[in-house]
Amino acid sequence: MSAARFAAAMLAFGACALFGSVRQARGAKAVADLASFRGDLVETENLMRQSRTPLPEIAAKLAESGRCPAFWEAVSRGLAGGLSFREAYSAAPKPELPAGAAEVADGLAAALGTGDLQTESERLTAAAERLAPMLSDLEKSTAEKGKLIRSLSLLAGLAAALLIL
Amino acid sequence: MEKSTDHAMNTVLNMLPAGLRAAVGSAVSLNTAEELRFRVSRPVQIVTPTGEEILRDAVFTAENARELMEKLCRHSVYAREDELRRGFLTVEGGARVGVAGRPVTDGNGIIRLTDVSCFNIRITREAVGCAEGVMAYLTERGRPVSALIAAPPAGGKTTLLRDVARCFSNGVSADPVKVCLADERGELAGCVGGAPSFDVGDRTDVMELAPKAEAIRIFIRTMSPDVIVTDEIGGEDDASALEDASRSGVAVIASAHASSPDELMGRKALEAVMKTGVFRRVLMLKRNGSVLRISPIKL
Numbered sequence: 001m002s003a004a005r006f007a008a009a010m011l012a013f014g015a016c017a018l019f020g021s022v023r024q025a026r027g028a029k030a031v032a033d034l035a036s037f038r039g040d041l042v043e044t045e046n047l048m049r050q051s052r053t054p055l056p057e058i059a060a061k062l063a064e065s066g067r068c069p070a071f072w073e074a075v076s077r078g079l080a081g082g083l084s085f086r087e088a089y090s091a092a093p094k095p096e097l098p099a100g101a102a103e104v105a106d107g108l109a110a111a112l113g114t115g116d117l118q119t120e121s122e123r124l125t126a127a128a129e130r131l132a133p134m135l136s137d138l139e140k141s142t143a144e145k146g147k148l149i150r151s152l153s154l155l156a157g158l159a160a161a162l163l164i165l
Numbered sequence: 166m167e168k169s170t171d172h173a174m175n176t177v178l179n180m181l182p183a184g185l186r187a188a189v190g191s192a193v194s195l196n197t198a199e200e201l202r203f204r205v206s207r208p209v210q211i212v213t214p215t216g217e218e219i220l221r222d223a224v225f226t227a228e229n230a231r232e233l234m235e236k237l238c239r240h241s242v243y244a245r246e247d248e249l250r251r252g253f254l255t256v257e258g259g260a261r262v263g264v265a266g267r268p269v270t271d272g273n274g275i276i277r278l279t280d281v282s283c284f285n286i287r288i289t290r291e292a293v294g295c296a297e298g299v300m301a302y303l304t305e306r307g308r309p310v311s312a313l314i315a316a317p318p319a320g321g322k323t324t325l326l327r328d329v330a331r332c333f334s335n336g337v338s339a340d341p342v343k344v345c346l347a348d349e350r351g352e353l354a355g356c357v358g359g360a361p362s363f364d365v366g367d368r369t370d371v372m373e374l375a376p377k378a379e380a381i382r383i384f385i386r387t388m389s390p391d392v393i394v395t396d397e398i399g400g401e402d403d404a405s406a407l408e409d410a411s412r413s414g415v416a417v418i419a420s421a422h423a424s425s426p427d428e429l430m431g432r433k434a435l436e437a438v439m440k441t442g443v444f445r446r447v448l449m450l451k452r453n454g455s456v457l458r459i460s461p462i463k464l
Contacts, residue, residue: 048244052243054239054241054244055239055240056240082236113235113238113240113242114235115242116243
C-alpha cells in the first residue's frame with residue numbers, strides 16, 4: 001500500500017466527514033435563526049405593550065441588542081429613511097427561515113404598526129405561537145437529520161477510503 | 166409679532182406624500198399658513214390669518230390619507246392611540262394635527278379612531294417676546310399671580326402662554342421663578358426626545374401628554390413649582406387640581422376657549438373652573454388678521 005493511496009483514502013474520508021459536519025451546522029443555524037427571530041418578535045411585543053415604544057425605536061434597540069441585529073439594523077435604516085415597516089422589511093436581508101415561518105413573517109410585516117395596541121399585541125403573539133411548533137419540529141428534525149447525515153457521511157467516507165485502499 | 170417656525174413647517178412638509186409635498190411646498194400662501202387642511206377626495210386648503218388658498222390641482226386621496234397617517238404615527242399607530250382617541254396628534258416641532266374619521270365606541274366613549282380621512286395640521290408659531298408687554302398684569306411685586314388667558318380657537322393663546330412661561334422662567338419682566346409646564350397636547354414645548362423645540366425658559370420643567378389635572382398634582386407634590394402653566398383648562402377635575410395648586414401657594418397661568426367675557430363666564434365647561442375663584446386676572450385675546458390685541462378684563 002503506497003503512501004499516496006493512504007493519503008487519498010484519508011482525504012476522501014475527511015471530505016465526507018466535513019460534508020456531514022457542514023450539513024449539520026447548516027441545520028443548527030436554521031434552528032438558531034428561527035429561534036432568534038421568534039425571540040425578537042416576543043421582545044417587540046414586550047416593548048410595545050410595556051412602553052408603547054414606536055417601531056423605529058424598537059428596530060434600533062433590536063439592532064443593538066436583538067438576536068437578529070443585521071436584519072433589524074436594515075429595518076431601522078429603512079424606517080429612518082421614511083419607509084413604512086412593510087417596505088423596510090421587504091428591503092432588509094432576512095434571517096434564513098423555513099418556508100412556513102417566512103410566510104408567517106411576511107404576513108406579520110405587511111400590517112405591523114398599523115393597528116392599535118391590542119391588535120398589534122395579538123398579531124405578534126399569534127405569529128410567535130405559530131412559529132413555536134415550527135421551531136420545535138425543526139429542532140427535532142435537525143437533530144435527527146443531523147445524526148443521520150453525520151453517520152452516513154462517516155460511513156460514506158469509510159467506504160470511499162476502503163475502496164481507494 | 167409672530168415669526169414663522171421653519172422647522173415645524175419643514176417637518177410637516179416632509180411628512181406629506183410626495184405628490185402633495187410639491188404642490189403644498191410651492192403654494193403662494195405657505196409662508197403665512199396657519200393650517201393645512203386635507204380631506205379625502207377634496208383639494209388641499211391652506212388657511213392664513215387673512216383668508217385661504219385652495220389648491221385645486223392637489224386633491225387628497227384615500228391612499229394619501231393612509232400614507233400621511235402612517236408617517237404622523239411614525240408607523241406605530243399603537244404608540245399614538247391615546248392621542249388619536251382624543252382627536253389629535255402632536256408631531257416633532259410641536260405642530261398639532263387634528264384628525265377626524267370613524268370612531269369605534271363602547272359604552273364609555275371612543276375606544277379608537279379608524280379610517281381617518283380629515284387632517285388639520287396647525288403650524289406652530291413661536292413669538293419670543295410677545296408676552297413681555299403683559300407680564301406686569303401677570304405679576305405682583307415681580308411674583309406670578311394666577312391668571313386665565315381667553316381667546317377663540319386659533320386666537321394665539323398657546324403662543325402667548327409659551328412666552329409667558331419663558332418670561333417667568335428667565336426672569337424677563339418678572340422675578341425668575343420655577344415654572345412647570347403641564348403640556349397635555351405637546352404643543353406648548355413641542356418636546357422631541359425630552360428637549361423642548363421652543364424656548365420655554367431655563368427654569369421650566371415639562372410634563373407632556375399627561376392629563377393636565379394629574380400633571381398639576383404631580384408637579385405640586387414633586388417639583389415645587391412657583392407657577393404652573395397649562396393650556397385649555399376646563400371641567401371639574403381641572404378645577405379641583407387648580408384649587409390644590411392654589412391651596413399650595415402655586416400660581417397657575419392657564420388658557421381657555423372663549424371669544425368674549427360673557428362666553429367665558431357662561432361656558433358650561435368653564436363653570437367649575439371659574440367658580441374656584443383661583444384666577445385673579447383674565448386676559449382676553451382678540452385677533453384681527455395677524456394683529457393680536459390683548460386686553461385685561463375685570464372679573
